[in-house]
Amino acid sequence: MADPGFAVEAEGLSFSYTDGTRALHGVDFCLRKGEFTALLASNGSGKTTLIKVLGGLAKPQKGTVRIFGQKLGRIPRLKLYQTLGIVFQNPSDQLFAATVGEDVAFGPRNLGLDPDTVDLRVSEALEALSALHLRERAIHHLSFGEQKRVAIAGVLAMNPSVLILDEPTAGLDPSGEELMVRLLQRLNRNGGLSIVFATHSIDLLPLCADTVCVLNLGTVLCQGSARDVLCNHEMLKLAGLRLPYVTSLLMEMKDLDGVPIEGLPLTVKEARERLLEIIPPEILFKKA
Amino acid sequence: MTFELFSDIFTFRDNALRRLDPRVKVVVGLVAIFAVVSSQGVLFPALVFSLALMGMLLVGLPVAFMLGRFLAPLGTVLILFLLHAVLYGWTPLFSLPLFGQRVVIMQEGVLRGMHLACRVLGGFGIMVLLSSVTPSHQIFHALAYFKAPKGWLEVAMMMYRYIFVILESAADAMAAQRVRLGYCGLKRSLNSLGVLSGVVIVKSLEQAQRTHEAMLARGYKGHTPFGPMPALSPKDGWTLGLSLGVLIGLYLATEGWVFG
Amino acid sequence: MNGKNKLLWFFLFVSAFVFFPRVSFAMHISEGILPLKWALFWFVLAVPFLYLGLVRLRRLTESSSQAIPMVGLVGSAVFIISCMPIPIPVAGSCSHPVGSGLAAIIIGPSLSVVVSSIALLLQALFLAHGGLSTLGANIFSMGVAGSFVAYGVFWLMVRVGFGWMAAAFMAGLLSDWATYAVTSLELSSALHGGSGAFGPMFVSILLAFAPTQVPLGILEGVLCAMAYAFVRARRFDLLGVFEKGGAT
Ligand SMILES: Nc1ncnc2c1ncn2[C@@H]1O[C@H](COP(=O)(O)OP(=O)(O)OP(=O)(O)O)[C@@H](O)[C@H]1O
Numbered sequence: 049m050a051d052p053g054f055a056v057e058a059e060g061l062s063f064s065y066t067d068g069t070r071a072l073h074g075v076d077f078c079l080r081k082g083e084f085t086a087l088l089a090s091n092g093s094g095k096t097t098l099i100k101v102l103g104g105l106a107k108p109q110k111g112t113v114r115i116f117g118q119k120l121g122r123i124p125r126l127k128l129y130q131t132l133g134i135v136f137q138n139p140s141d142q143l144f145a146a147t148v149g150e151d152v153a154f155g156p157r158n159l160g161l162d163p164d165t166v167d168l169r170v171s172e173a174l175e176a177l178s179a180l181h182l183r184e185r186a187i188h189h190l191s192f193g194e195q196k197r198v199a200i201a202g203v204l205a206m207n208p209s210v211l212i213l214d215e216p217t218a219g220l221d222p223s224g225e226e227l228m229v230r231l232l233q234r235l236n237r238n239g240g241l242s243i244v245f246a247t248h249s250i251d252l253l254p255l256c257a258d259t260v261c262v263l264n265l266g267t268v269l270c271q272g273s274a275r276d277v278l279c280n281h282e283m284l285k286l287a288g289l290r291l292p293y294v295t296s297l298l299m300e301m302k303d304l305d306g307v308p309i310e311g312l313p314l315t316v317k318e319a320r321e322r323l324l325e326i327i328p329p330e331i332l333f334k335k336a
Numbered sequence: 337m338t339f340e341l342f343s344d345i346f347t348f349r350d351n352a353l354r355r356l357d358p359r360v361k362v363v364v365g366l367v368a369i370f371a372v373v374s375s376q377g378v379l380f381p382a383l384v385f386s387l388a389l390m391g392m393l394l395v396g397l398p399v400a401f402m403l404g405r406f407l408a409p410l411g412t413v414l415i416l417f418l419l420h421a422v423l424y425g426w427t428p429l430f431s432l433p434l435f436g437q438r439v440v441i442m443q444e445g446v447l448r449g450m451h452l453a454c455r456v457l458g459g460f461g462i463m464v465l466l467s468s469v470t471p472s473h474q475i476f477h478a479l480a481y482f483k484a485p486k487g488w489l490e491v492a493m494m495m496y497r498y499i500f501v502i503l504e505s506a507a508d509a510m511a512a513q514r515v516r517l518g519y520c521g522l523k524r525s526l527n528s529l530g531v532l533s534g535v536v537i538v539k540s541l542e543q544a545q546r547t548h549e550a551m552l553a554r555g556y557k558g559h560t561p562f563g564p565m566p567a568l569s570p571k572d573g574w575t576l577g578l579s580l581g582v583l584i585g586l587y588l589a590t591e592g593w594v595f596g
Numbered sequence: 597m598n599g600k601n602k603l604l605w606f607f608l609f610v611s612a613f614v615f616f617p618r619v620s621f622a623m624h625i626s627e628g629i630l631p632l633k634w635a636l637f638w639f640v641l642a643v644p645f646l647y648l649g650l651v652r653l654r655r656l657t658e659s660s661s662q663a664i665p666m667v668g669l670v671g672s673a674v675f676i677i678s679c680m681p682i683p684i685p686v687a688g689s690c691s692h693p694v695g696s697g698l699a700a701i702i703i704g705p706s707l708s709v710v711v712s713s714i715a716l717l718l719q720a721l722f723l724a725h726g727g728l729s730t731l732g733a734n735i736f737s738m739g740v741a742g743s744f745v746a747y748g749v750f751w752l753m754v755r756v757g758f759g760w761m762a763a764a765f766m767a768g769l770l771s772d773w774a775t776y777a778v779t780s781l782e783l784s785s786a787l788h789g790g791s792g793a794f795g796p797m798f799v800s801i802l803l804a805f806a807p808t809q810v811p812l813g814i815l816e817g818v819l820c821a822m823a824y825a826f827v828r829a830r831r832f833d834l835l836g837v838f839e840k841g842g843a844t
């Protein structure tokens with residue numbers, strides 16, 4: 049059962065809030081080591097709840113969570129949060145110190161590291177999020193996007209091997225979203241971090257996610273590789289989501305106009321390649 | 337302007353006083369303030385006030401900001417001066433007609449009033465200067481170094497940080513009430529303010545819960561660890577010695593301990 | 597002090613507080629007003645209560661790591677409430693609630709002293725209201741008197757069988773008036789001297805503040821009752837943290 053290839057493995061999770069709201073029922077979820085998984089769901093489907101349960105901040109009424117094969121309840125808190133980094137949806141929830149440097153140092157200091165190591169970790173974490181220049185700034189003078197990056201740096205400074213982020217791109221402008229995705233991708237590819245990324249912005253996912261898990265009303269609708277899941281028109285519609293815009297454009301061209309496109313492209317780059325394959329070269333102004 | 341927003345923008349501006357070690361600033365500031373309130377004469381507080389004023393001009397505080405800060409103490413100063421001039425003392429200086437009566441201005445009262453006024457200005461000057469060149473987290477850090485109770489400091493830092501967060505949502509909530517005419521007339525204003533206070537408290541409680549979760553996720557065990565304080569640089573040491581020396585010298589000279 | 601002078605005092609004070617409404621900001625004693633002797637006296641009087649609060653804080657922290665964020669956040673909320681402008685119909689100006697009464701019935705009087713002391717320090721430093729040498733006096737009037745009176749009244753009235761609303765109203769009202777009375781006491785004990793005796797000084801300061809403070813107290817009571825009712829109706833469960841560790 050405890051497959052060593054899994055970083056996070058959850059089985060049959062059910063969770064109800066004290067007021068009786070059933071936020072999760074029978075949720076299975078897994079994250080392989082080094083994988084970048086997106087948790088895709090519309091508002092109120094239980095993303096935040098699932099993240100809290102995975103992080104041991106909410107106790108599920110049913111089901112188990114294993115982190116690297118070990119049962120969640122058995123792992124001491126101090127060790128758990130050096131393995132699992134959780135970034136919350138709203139940055140003001142987790143930025144509680146007065147300045148950026150102090151806030152990022154909070155975690156490492158809790159680990160009892162000596163001041164020099166703390167310092168090093170803080171600058172590394174801020175560097176990784178391109179936020180080193182913010183170090184001496186007061187939190188309440190930061191923009192929202194900067195706050196989001198600093199919040200991630202604070203978690204990163206604990207040196208976790210799994211990073212769980214609740215809507216890290218929500219509320220960011222297009223370039224901010226892209227910057228965030230690139231930074232996370234870099235952490236995943238170069239740093240070897242396994243990442244869970246909760247979101248409902250479907251257009252970003254094909255750029256970064258290896259696998260996607262779709263959540264609807266507290267249950268898992270579908271989990272699989274990004275390509276399989278993001279092309280599943282019917283299922284996404286059921287979950288209150290849609291195809292990425294490029295994909296739906298090409299799908300309509302295919303279905304309604306009979307344009308002979310192979311497969312379903314998910315990104316602009318892919319779509320361009322597919323289209324160039326079928327557009328006769330003589331009508332193009334510029335030759336590749 | 338609905339809330340008395342506090343401005344800590346200046347504390348993050350770089351200048352000579354800002355770079356000074358916060359421990360030095362806290363010690364010198366407190367010594368100066370307590371020397372001012374223990375003074376018996378006009379001269380010492382007046383000198384301290386002019387030094388503080390020079391400091392504020394030196395670090396480039398805008399005059400409008402300074403005036404804003406000094407409005408309340410200036411009002412107090414004026415009242416205290418008038419009250420003492422009229423009501424205290426036994427040597428009449430001169431008299432003024434007021435509402436058909438003659439108000440006698442007393443010499444001792446004028447002196448005492450002036451002294452009180454100078455004390456307020458001197459103390460205030462130091463306080464404003466200190467808080468305009470020292471960010472609050474540095475003040476807390478210095479207090480931690482001086483062994484202020486840890487629980488108190490932790491609550492203080494938490495409060496300081498979240499005042500800005502809660503203030504933002506409170507201001508939004510108030511604006512939302514205002515645009516729906518929640519503040520027309522006393523009764524409705526009061527009702528809106530009551531609801532707003534309730535909202536603010538409930539929001540803060542919920543925020544506390546979320547913050548606590550986030551703290552747990554970063555290894556919180558019930559107390560916040562402080563970073564170490566760097567050793568005092570020679571320059572800080574010199575500044576500390578010099579400013580304390582000047583203060584004490586001025587105090588002894590003006591309070592009549594040396595030349596009296 | 598003769599009768600004519602008394603009248604003059606009164607006139608001057610009233611005009612002063614009408615012309616300088618900022619002076620009456622939550623009745624904080626401004627930096628420099630108290631001479632050293634009195635400043636230290638009030639510090640000494642306030643410290644035991646602060647200590648009591650810190651002991652309770654430590655006990656709460658031991659039973660739940662949630663204590664410090666909870667107290668800190670309630671502190672921020674009360675700080676903001678105490679900065680809200682309340683229109684005073686009689687004086688024609690705005691003043692601010694004290695807030696420590698509300699804090700006391702939510703988190704208990706001794707923690708309310710802790711929170712008030714921090715709020716007063718932050719206000720002195722960053723709003724230039726109050727002062728550092730007068731911090732002790734202000735903690736005593738707003739923190740200690742305001743909180744303990746509020747909590748005592750609240751507890752007693754609920755015990756006797758009054759409703760929550762009435763108890764919270766009286767708690768807010770009396771905490772405001774207690775703060776006002778103690779501040780007047782602090783001012784008059786420090787400022788009297790020479791020909792001015794303590795008694796008349798106290799009375800004239802009380803009278804001078806009365807036009808703003810009497811209605812303000814009533815409004816603060818209303819505010820306190822409404823806020824408390826709101827919290828009870830919405831998220832009373834969240835206050836569970838403060839129930840462990842007794843009433844102080
Ligand atoms: N503290 C709570 N008490 C009761 N019910 C809650 C609580 N928090 C969330 N819920 C409910 O649980 C369900 C799942 O909420 P959750 O916050 O996990 O959704 P989400 O996918 O994160 O949504 P969003 O995209 O809006 O952040 C919702 O129906 C919500 O109303």
Ligand SMILES: [Mg+2]
Binds near residue numbers: 095096097137214
């Ligand atoms: Mg969510």
